Amino acid sequence: MLQGEYHSAVVMRTVLPGFSPIPIGWGTFESDEDLSFFLQAFHEMDHEIPDMDLLTKMLAEMHLKGAERFEELTEGQRPEGKKYGFHVTSHNGKLGQDNTWATTWEEYFVQNMRTMLEYDYKEGGDRPQEMEELLEPLFKKAIPRLLRPMEMEGRKVKPCLIHGDLWYRNCSTDLDRDVPIVYDACCFWGS
Numbered sequence: 001m002l003q004g005e006y007h008s009a010v011v012m013r014t015v016l017p018g019f020s021p022i023p024i025g026w027g028t029f030e031s032d033e034d035l036s037f038f039l040q041a042f043h044e045m046d047h048e049i050p051d052m053d054l055l056t057k058m059l060a061e062m063h064l065k066g067a068e069r070f071e072e073l074t075e076g077q078r079p080e081g082k083k084y085g086f087h088v089t090s091h092n093g094k095l096g097q098d099n100t101w102a103t104t105w106e107e108y109f110v111q112n113m114r115t116m117l118e119y120d121y122k123e124g125g126d127r128p129q130e131m132e133e134l135l136e137p138l139f140k141k142a143i144p145r146l147l148r149p150m151e152m153e154g155r156k157v158k159p160c161l162i163h164g165d166l167w168y169r170n171c172s173t174d175l176d177r178d179v180p181i182v183y184d185a186c187c188f189w190g191s
Contacts, residue, residue: 001089001091001094001096002036002037003026003088003089004089004091004096004097004186005026005038005185005186006038007088007090007187008163008185008187009021009023009040009183009185010023011066011161011187012161012187014069014073015062015065015161016062016065016066018181019062019180019181020185021040021183022041023038023039024039024040024041025038026039043175043181044175044176045172045174045175045181046173046175047172049168049171050172050173050179050180051180054179054180055171055180055182058179059163062160062161063161066160066161067158067159067160070158070159070160070161070189074087074189078101079101081103082101082103083103084101084102084105084108084188084191085100085101085102085188085189086099086187086188086189087099090185090188091165091186092165092186093165095115095116095119097112097115097186097188098111098112098114098115104148105151105159105190105191106147106148106150106151108190109147110139113138113139113143114139117135158191159190159191160190160191161187161189162188162190163182163185163186164185164186164188164190165184165185165186170184170185
């Protein structure tokens with residue numbers, strides 16, 4: 001989990017310095033292999049939601065700069081022709097993201113949706129029949145109809161860096177600089 005957090009922080013800092021704390025390192029304790037750590041630079045933050053206009057501008061800038069630098073930042077980390085994924089597992093809370101590299105955004109989205117549904121089943125047990133009946137149309141009709149056209153008839157989608165766990169508790173304001181700052185990233189290359 002912390003390895004994914006570290007690598008997410010490294011690539012976020014590379015793409016947009018100042019938008020997330022500086023990652024220092026991660027590892028496992030020699031004395032207890034089940035105990036790991038992740039260190040980032042300290043930032044004095046408030047407990048409020050940051051300025052939304054500035055946060056969304058910085059987030060858009062991260063996406064655009066990530067898309068521009070995708071080839072460079074993923075070189076040697078992904079198989080040829082694969083565009084969506086991440087080179088390590090990142091976690092959305094305690095749930096591991098299936099970051100296996102995929103060729104299309106649709107393929108990556110489906111593999112992650114299936115993974116999240118498997119977690120849901122393991123934790124919550126049987127689902128209502130109505131929900132079970134909706135899963136096949138979701139995967140065979142809804143997702144393809146929404147995502148496949150993005151990459152048809154010559155259209156191409158550029159992968160960009162995504163903060164996969166962005167919500168109000170994973171962003172704040174850096175009080176020294178009075179700008180939004182994000183953390184607990186769960187990054188992947190998506191669209």
